[in-house]
Structure formats: C-alpha cells, structure tokens
Amino acid sequence: MTSRVAIAIGSNLGNRDAAIAFAVSRLSGIISDLRASAVIETWPVGEGTDEQNLYLNAVVVGETVLGARQLLEALLGIEAAFGRERPFRNAPRTLDLDLILLGDAVVVESDLEVPHPRFRERFFVLGPLAELAPEMVDPVSGMTVGQLLRALLRDETR
Numbered sequence: 001m002t003s004r005v006a007i008a009i010g011s012n013l014g015n016r017d018a019a020i021a022f023a024v025s026r027l028s029g030i031i032s033d034l035r036a037s038a039v040i041e042t043w044p045v046g047e048g049t050d051e052q053n054l055y056l057n058a059v060v061v062g063e064t065v066l067g068a069r070q071l072l073e074a075l076l077g078i079e080a081a082f083g084r085e086r087p088f089r090n091a092p093r094t095l096d097l098d099l100i101l102l103g104d105a106v107v108v109e110s111d112l113e114v115p116h117p118r119f120r121e122r123f124f125v126l127g128p129l130a131e132l133a134p135e136m137v138d139p140v141s142g143m144t145v146g147q148l149l150r151a152l153l154r155d156e157t158r
Contacts (some may be wrong), residue, residue: 002063003103005031005071006136008116008125009058012044013092016056019082023095024060026078030071031062037128045122046090053092059100059128061136068107068114071099100125104139115140120148123156 007027011019020039028034037059044052064071075097082095100116107114115138119125126149129136134146141148 002032002065003105004061004133004136005064005102006059006061006100006129006133007031007071007075008096008098008100008119008129009060010055010096010098010124011093012053012055013094014083019095020056020058022082023078023097024058026081027060027062027097030066030074031060031064034060034062035132036060037131040124040128042124044090044092045124048088048090055124057124057128059125059132061129061132064102068099068102068105068112071102072112075099098125100129101136101138104137106139121152123149123152126152 009020009023024036039056039058042055042057044055066074079095079097084093084095098116099114100119102114105114120138126145129145130149134144136145138148
C-alpha cells in the first residue's frame with residue numbers, strides 16, 4: 001500500500017543549491033511521482049540561530065510504500081551522504097530533511113514524530129507544501145495544508 005508523503009528540505013551551510021538538488025535527486029529514488037516546490041529563502045528559526053546564514057527551503061511530495069521508521073532512516077542516510085553533522089541543537093545544516101506528513105499516519109516515538117510536531121507554525125514548510133498539495137490533510141488537526149497556511153498567515157498579521 002502506498003501513502004502520500006511530504007518531506008521538507010533545508011540548507012544553510014555550504015552550497016545550499018547543491019544540497020537541495022542532491023536531496024531531490026536522492027528522494028526520487030525512494031518516492032514515486034515526486035514533485036518539488038519552488039525554493040524559498042528564509043531566516044533560521046529557533047534558539048541560537050541569530051548568527052546563522054539564511055536557509056534555502058523546499059518541499060517534495062509523492063507516493064511511498066515505506067513506513068515512517070524506514071523513511072526516517074532513509075532521510076538520515078541522505079543527510080549523512082551530503083555531510084550533515086549534528087554538533088549541537090539547531091546547528092547550521094548542510095542538509096536537513098524532515099518527514100512532515102505520511103498519509104494519515106500518526107506516530108509518536110522518542111526519536112520520530114509524524115506529523116512533524118512544528119510544521120503547523122512554519123511558513124517555510126507550509127508555504128511550499130501548499131504550492132504542491134494544499135488539500136493534504138493533517139491527521140492531528142483535521143485541517144488541510146491550505147487551511148493551516150491561512151491560519152498561520154492570519155496569526156502572523158495580528
């Protein structure tokens with residue numbers, strides 16, 4: 001059985017364009033009908049990121065037969081293949097891949113949470129994801145990606 005999957009891609013260290021292209025190329029090997037969003041540039045988010053470079057961000061969607069754990073392992077392997085290191089929390093990243101949505105799966109484990117726990121408050125995920133799949137549903141909130149993006153934009157303008 002296949003599931004629709006959404007994966008966020010980010011890079012703020014080294015050749016950011018090459019990182020995005022590498023990720024899309026590698027992801028096309030494990031995800032069928034892969035489509036990639038436009039690439040956007042955003043400020044880093046999180047504690048300790050004030051002095052970091054801007055990020056390039058994109059999202060891909062497609063179909064996969066892999067489960068959440070298998071996908072996580074594949075994403076970590078792709079990051080490592082591009083030289084990702086994890087010296088400390090929120091460290092700059094050569095490549096960052098986040099599993100955002102996997103069909104209607106809800107997984108809560110110590111090192112894996114699907115849907116991604118913070119994607120609802122991140123424009124750099126929702127904007128590109130809404131470009132590709134505004135109708136995808138967050139199984140936790142029951143809202144579509146388009147609805148989540150509109151709610152986020154309303155909140156940010158207040």
